[in-house]
Amino acid sequence: MKVCLKCVLKCTLLLVVLVILVVIGYVLYVCVDYNRIEDNVKLSVNKASSEEAEKKIQTDEGKVPVGQELGITSYNIGFGAYSHDFSFFMDGGKYSRAIDKQHVLDNTEGAINTILYQNADFAFFQEVDTDSTRSYHVNQLEMIQDAFANFESVHAINYHSAYLFYPITEPHGKSNAGISTFSKYRIDSSLRRSFPVPTGFPDKYFDLDRCYSISRIPTNVDGKELVLFNVHMSAYTDDDSIRTNQVKMLVDDMKKEYEAGNYVVCGGDFNHDMIGNSDEVFGNKPGDYSWTTPFPEDLIPEGFTIGLKTLNDEQMKEIVATCRNTDKTYKRGENEVWIVDTFIVSDNVEIINYENIDADFKYSDHNPVKMKFKLLSE
Incomplete structure (x- = not known):
């Protein structure tokens, strides 16, 4: 032939x-x-699904009491993918999606239960997916809202993407990731602020939108609000100016609220080394990771305190890391780890207790953080 x-x-x-x-x-x-999410987007408040709880929230009981001990947590739940057997392709690991849908459901439920156990008044979550290829279209937000039926909440889309056909063998797909704030007290309003991000090709398609939300909660002192900042900063940019400008924008907004007489609590995933020497503290192997750039503490304005800085030397010796490297599966003591999650508060907020929770990275590549505090009267 x-x-x-x-x-x-x-x-x-x-x-x-x-x-x-x-x-x-x-x-x-x-x-x-591709389209950038607009800045200054007003967020809708999701009311408590418990009718009894919502009725109470709308009364004076829904105002935050000044002088009373309160609790808050923050947890990047890693879109439900990061069980111990998961590694992420962007960090040199294996998977671009969660291993399977059941892993997403199990990890999300485990993360929710970890936070419910803390019995806090406020809860921040980051990397919450609503309809993403990588998390098999599990609506994590709905799962959290169902579990926190007595809380009001707001959700801001942190970033979304077109269907990313990379890697070829298992495309990362389309993403819809957000940050969620939950409160036992009444949320009067909330706003999504867009961080500056890279605009050049191809960075803007791979290091996507980033944001923080500003939620206003009335106190029982007339004219004063508790203002909650839920943060998720850029992870993969190597542009130091982007990182600096993100911090400057955030602290400028925080400063305005403090100068207006309000109470400010900011928390979340800062994607910076929040103690500046995590490699030394945790014995990491040398590596060049964009999210471990030391946090520029000199940009924090007067009148604010990083929660970690309230710990004494003995407490710092026992400190738990909040983020693991995902270049390989997790085995305690064998992965590089850092502290990238914390809280920052204004001076009219007294930190009573601060702790990084040792969840052993069971449900996420992050460990949660918690803080007990009270709002000071003048």
């Missing part, structure tokens, strides 16, 4: 042209689909 060389060349050429057209079409799709 003779092979027609001309036919083979023609078919090969057609195939190459087809591949080129598909690639061009995909690039155009990603570019056209």
